[in-house]
Amino acid sequence: MSTTIIPTEMTFFSRFESDILSGKKTITIRDEAESYYVPGTTVDVSTYEEGRWFCRLNILTVDPIAFNDLNEFHAQQENMTLAELKAVIHDIYPGIEKLYVVNYALVK
Ligand SMILES: CC(=O)Nc1ccn([C@H]2C[C@H](O)[C@@H](CO)O2)c(=O)n1
Numbered sequence: 001m002s003t004t005i006i007p008t009e010m011t012f013f014s015r016f017e018s019d020i021l022s023g024k025k026t027i028t029i030r031d032e033a034e035s036y037y038v039p040g041t042t043v044d045v046s047t048y049e050e051g052r053w054f055c056r057l058n059i060l061t062v063d064p065i066a067f068n069d070l071n072e073f074h075a076q077q078e079n080m081t082l083a084e085l086k087a088v089i090h091d092i093y094p095g096i097e098k099l100y101v102v103n104y105a106l107v108k
Helices: 014-022 072-077 082-092
Strands: 009-012 027-030 042-047 053-066 098-106
Touching (some): 009 014, 014 042, 014 053, 027 072, 072 082
Parallel strands (some): 009 042
Antiparallel strands (some): 027 098, 053 098
16 A cells, blocks of 8 residues: 655745745746645645745646746746746756746635
């Protein structure tokens, strides 16, 4: 028998908190280790640095994406330029090509 563990928590760097709460940032791009969020579930969101809770998000979709296929639409959904988004991802996940786009909605 196998057990499926559904993640109920997610962290973001605190610099992204205001964009998430204002609805300007509606996706996050994660590596394989954080690809197991389940559409239709809700996660509690805290800052990565302090572990301070700041909202709940409803997970809408989780889709694989190659680093080289990131485009202007992803950047717009991150409230960044494409160059900024690629630099952020390269900093967080250096050398990782296989990524996942997690699309979410703020629970109000
Ligand atoms: C621990 C960890 O990796 N935390 C992360 C990862 C990513 N983000 C943000 C940064 C960008 O806006 C997107 C794309 O990765 O997601 C984050 O806040 N915290």
